[in-house]
Amino acid sequence: MMSDKKYLFNGKDISINVYVQIRTVVNVIMERTQKTFMEAVEIFYDSETYKQLQHTENGFWAESPDYIADEFFRERMNDRCRNKEGNNMEKILYHGSSMIVSEPEIRKARYTKDFSWGFYCTERRKQAETWSIRHSEIGYLNIYEFRERSDLKIKHFSTTDSEWLDFIAKCRNGGIHEYDIVEGPMADDTIYNYVEDYLDDKITKDDFLQLAKFKHPTHQISFHTIKALSCLEFIKAEEVHDEDE
Template structure:
C-alpha cells in the first residue's frame, strides 16, 4: 500500500503514539486521532498554550480491519452515535469526516428527538472539509512512522 502523511495536533510532540481511552466523546471511539489535512491538525493544536503538530508517515496494513466512510451517510451518523454512546467496535482503523462541535450539536438534537434525521442532514453542511483517521489498536499504531513535529504560531 502507498505511504501517506498524517498529522496530529496537540501540546507536545508525540513520538510514540498510544491508544487514548476517553469519556466516549470521540467520533470513532478510543484511539489515536490524526488527519491528512495539515491545517486541521493546526486548528486542533491551537487549543493549547504550546501548539505542536506531530507528523507521521503511514503505510496501512491490509491485514487490519479498516472501516472507511468516504462520505457522510446514515451509516457514518449511526456509527458516530454508537461510538459517542460508548458502544465498542471491532475495527483497527476508522477513517472519515469529523463531526465538529456544530455538527455534534445537531447529532445531539437528533439523538434527543428534537430534530428528525432529514432535518439533521439539511443542517449538517460543513464549512470546510474535515478528515480524521483513528488508530484504534496497538496493531494499527504500528502503521505510524514518526517523522518529527512543527510548532504552530
C-alpha cells in the same frame, strides 16, 4: 485571473466571490511552496480541487481559503503516493497536540469520541495546527508517515450519511467496534451541533441529513489497536504558535 465566466449560486451572481477565493488560495499555495504566482496558478488550475471549486452548487467555494488549500495539498500528496507505490497505501498524517508525540498510544478518556477511543490524526495540516493550540499558546504539529497493512480491518466513511451518523451515535453512547482503523469526515462546529441535536432527539435523522447536505466536514482517521499504531512512523514535530495571543 479574471475571466468572462459567470458563477451562480441559488440564482445569485457570486463571480467576484469565487475569483477572490481563487486568488487567495493561490496566494496560500505560493506561501507554502515558495512557487511563483504563475507556477502556483498552473498547478492549482490543473487540480481536481480547482475543478470542484467550479461547481458552485456544492458550496465548496464558500469554505475558507486554508480549507480549500488543504484539499489541494491532500490531493497532491495522494497523487504522489499513488505514483510512488502504484496504489494509495502510503500517506502523510498530522496530529495536533500540546506535546511532541513520537510514540502514539491509545488512551481511554472520560468521553468517547466520534469513532470511539483511539489515536486520532488527519490529512489536513491546518486542522491539526488548530487542534494543537486549543488549550495553550504553543502546540506541536506531529507528522507521521502512514503505511497501510493488508491485514488491517479498516472502515471508510466517504460522507456524513446515515451510516456515518449511526456509527457516531453508537460510539458516543459508549459502543465499541471491531475495526483497527476508522477514517471519515469529522464534523465542524455546525455539523457537530446537528449531531448533538440528533443524539438529544431534537431532530430526526432525515432532518440531520438535509441540514448537513451542503456542509463540507473536515477529515479524521483513528487508530484503535496496537497493530494499527504500528503503521505510523513518526517523522518530526513542528512548533505551532497561537497568532491571536
